[in-house]
Amino acid sequence: MTRSVTILGCTGSVGRSTMALLDAAPEGAFRVEALVANRDFAVLAEQAVRHRARLAVVADPAAWADLKAALAGTGIEAAAGPKAVEDAAARPADWTMAAIVGAAGLRSTLVALARGGTLALANKESLVCAAELVLAVARKGGATLLPVDSEHNAIFQALDGQDPAGVEKIILTASGGPFRDWTLAEMARATPEQAVRHPVWSMGAKISIDSATMMNKGLELIEAARLFPVPEARIEVLVHPQSAVHGLVQFADGSLLAQLGTPDMRTPIAHALAWPKRIHVAAPRLDLAALGRLEFSAPDPRRFPALRLAREALQAGGGAPTILNAANEVAVGLFLDRRLGFLDIAAVVEATLSGMMAPLAEGLEPILELDAEARRLASRLAGARAAVS
Numbered sequence: 015m016t017r018s019v020t021i022l023g024c025t026g027s028v029g030r031s032t033m034a035l036l037d038a039a040p041e042g043a044f045r046v047e048a049l050v051a052n053r054d055f056a057v058l059a060e061q062a063v064r065h066r067a068r069l070a071v072v073a074d075p076a077a078w079a080d081l082k083a084a085l086a087g088t089g090i091e092a093a094a095g096p097k098a099v100e101d102a103a104a105r106p107a108d109w110t111m112a113a114i115v116g117a118a119g120l121r122s123t124l125v126a127l128a129r130g131g132t133l134a135l136a137n138k139e140s141l142v143c144a145a146e147l148v149l150a151v152a153r154k155g156g157a158t159l160l161p162v163d164s165e166h167n168a169i170f171q172a173l174d175g176q177d178p179a180g181v182e183k184i185i186l187t188a189s190g191g192p193f194r195d196w197t198l199a200e201m202a203r204a205t206p207e208q209a210v211r212h213p214v215w216s217m218g219a220k221i222s223i224d225s226a227t228m229m230n231k232g233l234e235l236i237e238a239a240r241l242f243p244v245p246e247a248r249i250e251v252l253v254h255p256q257s258a259v260h261g262l263v264q265f266a267d268g269s270l271l272a273q274l275g276t277p278d279m280r281t282p283i284a285h286a287l288a289w290p291k292r293i294h295v296a297a298p299r300l301d302l303a304a305l306g307r308l309e310f311s312a313p314d315p316r317r318f319p320a321l322r323l324a325r326e327a328l329q330a331g332g333g334a335p336t337i338l339n340a341a342n343e344v345a346v347g348l349f350l351d352r353r354l355g356f357l358d359i360a361a362v363v364e365a366t367l368s369g370m371m372a373p374l375a376e377g378l379e380p381i382l383e384l385d386a387e388a389r390r391l392a393s394r395l396a397g398a399r400a401a402v403s
């Protein structure tokens with residue numbers, strides 16, 4: 015039976031991997047309902063034509079004229095603007111990929127969850143900044159939420175519906191990023207080019223910087239505590255440079271179940287696309303003999319304070335994760351623009367968290383207000399740091 019799919023963030027790293035799986039699928043297995051990007055109209059139009067999508071949307075209205083011109087005569091509907099993104103997410107689809115980067119993906123994730131179906135969640139920031147809301151909307155809409163982040167997908171596979179009472183511990187692995195072995199002095203001088211050059215994974219700019227600061231693992235820690243029935247204190251992070259073991263679950267009887275694979279996002283995306291079945295993926299296979307050994311170590315809290323900040327925000331609860339995420343998005347953006355140093359990213363997040371009350375914001379508008387307030391404070395604090403450095 016043909017399944018209808020919508021890809022939110024189709025032109026990004028996860029979006030393109032998802033499109034590659036659709037390219038490789040047997041004729042008639044999937045039908046593309048809607049594709050959404052921010053402003054990359056050229057790639058969006060090419061994908062829409064190739065997959066005969068019904069609708070293509072750019073969030074940025076400035077890209078609408080170009081999109082319309084690129085789709086002229088194809089019969090594919092073109093639309094633009096934030097409301098059009100939400101309308102695309104609201105259209106019926108059996109399976110939706112949420113792969114917009116940052117809290118910008120929150121509204122469309124909620125809209126897709128509210129109408130039911132399966133939502134493959136790559137956009138971890140929406141779960142970090144609005145977990146209760148996201149999960150409540152998913153429950154109300156009868157949606158199935160499947161984790162696409164490789165670590166959470168691994169844990170989902172290892173848990174495999176087992177009784178939560180038997181789960182002792184969850185372990186998230188981290189590659190350690192490009193600065194795993196750098197000194198603090200070297201990290202202080204790190205450039206955006208060095209920070210986005212991830213040693214193992216090929217990803218978008220924002221998540222690459224998050225990997226370099228290890229904030230990515232902090233966001234994933236919060237994501238794991240929201241998705242799985244395990245309290246924060248029993249979620250551990252280990253640095254594992256080979257990135258072969260993506261996640262592990264330790265059970266009460268001492269068993270440790272892990273999911274392994276090459277670092278290729280097509281594998282966890284395909285798991286969510288075919289679940290509960292499996293489909294063939296042409297990703298490289300893990301050659302354990304060639305790999306030889308698997309190393310694990312505890313992360314260094316002195317060089318990677320972002321992980322501590324995320325754990326503290328999770329422990330503090332209320333709106334603290336929303337503030338953490340918003341401040342991080344601001345600081346990462348400024349670092350990419352060369353207006354902030356690499357080590358300042360975590361410093362700005364920490365100062366923003368200490369400079370704000372973090373009441374529990376219930377409902378979308380209060381969450382967005384808290385997010386906006388945190389962005390304003392983080393920008394001011396970052397400006398002050400940039401001025402003295």
Ligand SMILES: NC(=O)c1ccc[n+]([C@@H]2O[C@H](COP(=O)([O-])OP(=O)(O)OC[C@H]3O[C@@H](n4cnc5c(N)ncnc54)[C@H](OP(=O)(O)O)[C@@H]3O)[C@@H](O)[C@H]2O)c1
Nearest residue numbers: 023025026027028051052053054073114118136137217218
């Ligand atoms: N990359 C990975 O391997 C990976 C792994 C696990 C989880 N994730 C998560 O998946 C999400 C996407 O990551 P990515 O690396 O794929 O990011 P990316 O390469 O930067 O792609 C982001 C996508 O979102 C679109 N977008 C950005 N702002 C938007 C807006 N306001 N409205 C609508 N669309 C918007 C972009 O469109 P344009 O191209 O037009 O700008 C692009 O399609 C992130 O939450 C990340 O943490 C990624």
